[in-house]
Amino acid sequence: MKMYIFVVLFALSSAPSVxxxxxxxxxxxxxxxEHNEQGQVVxxxxxxxxxxxxxxxxxxxxxIMPLKRALKMVEQGHADAIIGPYKSHLREQYMHYSALPFYEDPIVFYTKPDSEVTWVGNFASLRKDTIGVIRGWNYGDxxxxxxSSLSLSEVASVRASxxxxxxxxxxxxxxxxxAAKPVIDSLNIKDKVVMLSPIVTVNQGYFGFSKRRELDEFINAFNAEFQKMLINGDIVRLNKKYExxxxxHY
Known part of the structure; x- marks a missing residue:
């Protein structure tokens, strides 16, 4: 009987998480x-x-849903996590970020080939110009x-910009x-715009987990598996898959 109890307890203790x-x-x-042509989330x-x-x-x-709704779902605990958010002080109040980012977005300027805009990495050189920005985006510190010293024109989407x-x-x-590439392709304006150097900043995207859900064990396990994928090169390979x-970052 004692041996039976021992075997049962051992089996339970070595069983994987539910x-x-x-x-x-x-x-x-x-x-x-995004959705592919078959409507699948990819x-x-x-x-x-x-x-x-x-x-x-x-x-x-x-x-997949509008960003504002997705953030609210996580904030209110109606979803476990949101995929891809940049970090912000406001979002940190209601979500735990993954330990490491899984993609990076260099923020850059686009203008017309014949433009007289001068960008040398100093915003002072743009004070005479009107800059198009997208509502809610983080463009760096x-x-x-x-x-406050720049002339900004805010719109809702990259296409509108x-x-x-x-x-x-x-x-x-x-x-x-x-975000620019599919818009440039759809508008057929590849020869009508140029990207300026240097980059303005680099935003990093994470997984954001709701603080309203009991997810500590899952988050730790998620981060550990992500680290393994990072070390063995899977994360870099998947980034290359999507160009x-x-x-x-370790």
Missing amino acids: AKSYYFVGSHFPSIL GLGADIAHEICRRLGHTLVID EFKRNA FLQLMYDRVDVILTHPR LSFVA
């Missing part, structure tokens, strides 16, 4: 999270999240420090190449 189902959300973000963030959950023995459901540039409503726009550049 399989669970998790619910992630996110907004349409080219190459990071992208770098989806690939990584599904692979980690598979390794942990869990199932995962991902929904240096931009924030100079924003490029259209402003095409119709001479602005002199230059701020975005990142990952993204990524420098591994």
